[in-house]
Amino acid sequence: MTHQTTTIDLIYQPVREQLVEVEKQLRNLVSQSHPSIAGLLGQVAGSPGKRLRPAVTLLASRFHEGDGELPVIMAAAVELLHVASLVHDDTVDNAAVRRGAATISSMWGDNVAVLLGDYVFASSAVMVCDTNNVHVIRRFAETIKELSTGELMEQFGAYKWDHTLEEYKERIYNKTASLFRTAAESGAILSGAPDETVRALNSYGYNVGMAFQIVDDILDYDGTEEEVGKPVGHDLLEGTLTLPGMLLIERFPEDNPIINMFQGKDVEDNRRRALDMARASGVIDDAYDVARQFTNAAAAAIQNLPDTSERGSLLELASYVVERRR
Numbered sequence: 001m002t003h004q005t006t007t008i009d010l011i012y013q014p015v016r017e018q019l020v021e022v023e024k025q026l027r028n029l030v031s032q033s034h035p036s037i038a039g040l041l042g043q044v045a046g047s048p049g050k051r052l053r054p055a056v057t058l059l060a061s062r063f064h065e066g067d068g069e070l071p072v073i074m075a076a077a078v079e080l081l082h083v084a085s086l087v088h089d090d091t092v093d094n095a096a097v098r099r100g101a102a103t104i105s106s107m108w109g110d111n112v113a114v115l116l117g118d119y120v121f122a123s124s125a126v127m128v129c130d131t132n133n134v135h136v137i138r139r140f141a142e143t144i145k146e147l148s149t150g151e152l153m154e155q156f157g158a159y160k161w162d163h164t165l166e167e168y169k170e171r172i173y174n175k176t177a178s179l180f181r182t183a184a185e186s187g188a189i190l191s192g193a194p195d196e197t198v199r200a201l202n203s204y205g206y207n208v209g210m211a212f213q214i215v216d217d218i219l220d221y222d223g224t225e226e227e228v229g230k231p232v233g234h235d236l237l238e239g240t241l242t243l244p245g246m247l248l249i250e251r252f253p254e255d256n257p258i259i260n261m262f263q264g265k266d267v268e269d270n271r272r273r274a275l276d277m278a279r280a281s282g283v284i285d286d287a288y289d290v291a292r293q294f295t296n297a298a299a300a301a302i303q304n305l306p307d308t309s310e311r312g313s314l315l316e317l318a319s320y321v322v323e324r325r326r
């Protein structure tokens, strides 16, 4: 067991039993699916994800005495939406490996990957309907629009090197923080918590989600394939400029390797230079500072909630998001 697994197990402790129920929901979906789909589904929904988003939903549901079953359903739906978006994302990103395993698109082609993503995505929508809560169903649908908006912003912004920080934040809000926000908010809503609590957890989810994506972007420069379970340095190859690269361009505007590679010059050489420069120049530390501003805001958002083990876990989870190497 790695150190990080131990940490995450401790964080999940207050909702351990509900997380087992979530896994059961996911397994049920696999076993109830058409045999031609079940194998692929088991591969993506049963693979060793961190289950961060469902844990957030469950922890957020524990600040009010409500029906414990509804947050479990929601948590499973949130994880499935995440899984669906990854299957689609790996297809548009031409990614060969995720979580240490071959992606659906690389094994079965883009057609199968798009359709499997659709199936998982629709399954998550069916699950949310089982909450019978129109507010949550609406928030879920809005989130799908935001995820797609974020991914399209990334596509249309590819190979541009003059992104502003505001544009970057808008993009990562849509593609990642929107789902963390909905994960937390929906858990709170389904527990019947008062508006003030829902707002606090909504803000927590937003800020943790922003930090999560910034760290994801940092690890693409600073991590190893073994740590993150996918090749690193891939964002630049796809023309995706993220925070470390933006800071690198700001600091070294002359003969910048990222600008060079986005112009098609000596792509492999410049990519390697960009990663080396990012590691050597301190922009990684600066990007971590931005991520920590968001996790500090996440902690501040829930400071007035009751001092329970669930709140402690949410605070630990925010720290974990920045410290993680996978």
Ligand code: FPP
Pocket (backbone or CB within 6 Å): 084, 085, 086, 088, 089, 090, 093, 095, 117, 118, 121, 144, 147, 148, 151, 175, 176, 216
């Ligand atoms: C991973 O980002 C991708 C996302 C967080 C969102 C993907 C969203 C979609 C494909 C659109 C919506 C899909 C559905 C099913 C409604 P990344 O490429 O930065 O991270 P990675 O390095 O882990 O691939």
Ligand code: MG
Pocket (backbone or CB within 6 Å): 089, 090, 093, 095
């Ligand atoms: Mg990707």
